[in-house]
Amino acid sequence: MNGQQHDPCALAVQAHAGGSIGEMIIHAIQRFPERVAFVEADRSIDYAALGRRIGQALAALRSLGLRRGDCVMQLSGNRSEVFAVMAAAYLMGLRSVTLHALGGYEDHAYIVGDAEPSVFLAEAAHRERALALRAACPGVAHWFAHDACADLADFWALALSLEPAPLRSEARPEDIIRLAYTGGTTGRPKGVMLANRSVWMQAVLLMAARGMRAGMRVLCPTPISHGAGAMIVPTLASGGRIILQRGFDPDRFIDALQAQRAHAAFLVPTMIYRLLDHPRCAGADFSSLELLSYGAAPMAPARIREALARFGPVLAQSYGQSECPSNILHLTPEDHRRTDIDVLASAGMPYPGVTVALFDAEDRPVADGAVGELCVRSPLVMDGYWKQPELTRQTLRGGWLHTGDLARRDANGYYHLVDRRKDMLISGGFNVYPREVEDVIAQHPAVAAVAVIGVPDERWGEAVKAVVVRHPGAQVEGEALRALVRQAKGAVCTPKTVDFVDALPLTPLGKPDKKQLRAHYWQGQARAIH
Known part of the structure; x- marks a missing residue:
């Protein structure tokens, strides 16, 4: 100390400043120099x-x-x-x-x-x-x-x-x-x-809570520029291998999975649906698969059950957003296997190191079982929005990340995402949460995909509309789907109309593009809400 006095609190702060994503990468390279890190088509490194x-x-x-x-x-x-x-x-x-x-x-x-x-x-x-x-x-x-x-x-x-x-x-x-x-x-x-703190913790949580064991071979057709990129450092840190593909194609995915005996993959729900609906799926060898992680959008419970029956108990769901990357809530493979309660429609429980609360419009905690905005505290949380201090203050007000997602917590501690605050529609003065309607319609065996939106209506303000993709060769009429919702959710949530389409528009990340869907029905309107 050279006789100098040092503030113990300041020293503690310095001592706590450990861990970086760069150090994780360096240690992996030093620990596993001769192992294959990446496989890309006909080359490896x-x-x-x-x-x-x-x-x-x-x-x-x-x-x-x-x-x-x-x-x-x-x-x-x-x-x-x-x-x-x-x-x-x-x-x-x-x-x-x-x-x-x-x-x-x-x-x-x-x-x-x-x-x-x-x-x-x-x-x-x-x-x-x-x-x-x-x-x-x-x-x-x-x-x-x-x-x-x-x-x-x-x-x-x-x-x-x-x-x-x-x-x-x-x-x-x-x-x-x-x-x-x-x-x-x-x-x-x-x-x-x-x-650096946030990216490092994201990697650590993926290793600790997503079930990524040492030496895993991870098949990656989704863009590493976005969500899938978070899987790279955790895989390398445990001596694993990343098998890169340029875009998702069910045939190429099955070929690579079987040839490389891949243990894990990250897909968005629309990709899993395409895989399940592909003619080769029934006869393909998925026995090497230990972890099929999905996220970026909700997956219909009926299709989750279908995937479990085909791939085995390997599914893991992760809910997050860019502002708290990847890791807010998750459903583990064990959660997917639970039969004592129905958890498949939920987004799971919080990751370790993530605190979740549900607040009303005045940022007050909601009662148990009530719907509120899902808010988060964690070292994962962003530092803010680049060049947007006012938006940062609004989003992080009260020391909580306000996600904009509406959710409720059930008696067993699982959080159920009801909808995005911006996706909620008001029909006849009642709040309707499209996600809940979608979950009901998706249970019908003829339905491959569904999106529910509000469309302009002179009587209701916004009328509930379901846009549905049928499975190839399957038949179902709109009235049957309306009856399904009416029985499960009541008249207010029942779609006034059902449109059948060949495919839903998707964003570049594979999520249903509801903005594009709404644009078709709101053309000529002075505003996109009634």
């Missing part, structure tokens, strides 16, 4: 080679002048190079932004302008989009491609020309190392600021 690639990315980014707090942005499908650049950003304390490859140009251009990246990397498949963005966003200093590409410099040619930098984490726990932009289905995308 081991942990040692992955470490060299991250070191090369570090050297390249530093040579371009990037420093802590700068931003690096990527537009690419699933490939290990994307993760290598993300890892380099985490180690340097940069802000990593990964655009969804299927996102629209206007959203992409807005995000580039908002996030202010110093470096933009695309892959050749997205060359035209990258060039259009470069023309529209002159403030970005450096434009690169992940591979040889006309009119864009090759990032890895630069990286390979440099000596790999040592793998060392320079990021502080409070550094914002990820800007996760929301999907933009309502208004402009918002940049969710995730600190």
Whole structure:
């Protein structure tokens, strides 16, 4: 101490500042150098080679002048190079932004302008989009491609020309190392600021609570630019392998699962439905599968039971949002096996380290069993919205993350998501929660998918409408589905009309796009609510 006095509280704060996502990555590379880290089509990369690639990315980014707090942005499908650049950003304390490859140009251009990246990397498949963005966003200093590409410099040619930098984490726990932009289905995308602390805890919780054992082979067809990317570090930290696919196709998924003897996968519900409905599903070998994790949207209880019957007791559900990434509530495989109570319609119980409360419109706790806004406290919670202090104050008011989701807690401690606050409709003066109506209709064996929305109505203000996709060859009439809801939920929740369609519109993340559905029925209206 050299005779100096030190505040014990300040020393304790320093002693508590441990743990970073970068250190998890470094330790995995050191612990498992000869194991395969990534498999991509006809190539694979081991942990040692992955470490060299991250070191090369570090050297390249530093040579371009990037420093802590700068931003690096990527537009690419699933490939290990994307993760290598993300890892380099985490180690340097940069802000990593990964655009969804299927996102629209206007959203992409807005995000580039908002996030202010110093470096933009695309892959050749997205060359035209990258060039259009470069023309529209002159403030970005450096434009690169992940591979040889006309009119864009090759990032890895630069990286390979440099000596790999040592793998060392320079990021502080409070550094914002990820800007996760929301999907933009309502208004402009918002940049969710995730600190090193949050990204690290997300990985730890996935390891601890999602049932990811050591050495798992994880099949990943969903975009690592978004939710699936959270599975990478937990898999590597336990010596596992990530099998990357570029988009979901049931045939390719089944082929890879069987060839690689994959143990785990993360899918959104619409993908699971496609898999269950595929002709090969009945005869495919799913015996290697130990964990099928699903999220991003609710899954109909009837289809959960169908999946359990086909895949076995391997399903795990996770509910979260970008503002508290991945991990708010979860249903474990054991929860899925419970027969003493019905839990399949629920979103589960809170993850360890996550505190949940339900508040009314005045931010007061609701009575047991009542519907309230689901609010969260946890080290996971975002630091706020990038460049939006007023929205940050509103969303984090009272020291709670206000999710905008309405839920109730049952007598057994399971939380049931009723709907998004913005999705609730008012019909004849009564609140109707579309999710509850969807769950009833989805129980009918002829229904493959359903979305419930409010449409303009002179008498009711908003009339309940169900938009339904039938299973191929199945038949059901609208009146039968209306009767099902009437019996289960009563007249107020019963759809006034049922439309049958070949497919529901989906967002780039595979969620039913209710904004697009509503637009069809609200054309010509002065406002989208009555």
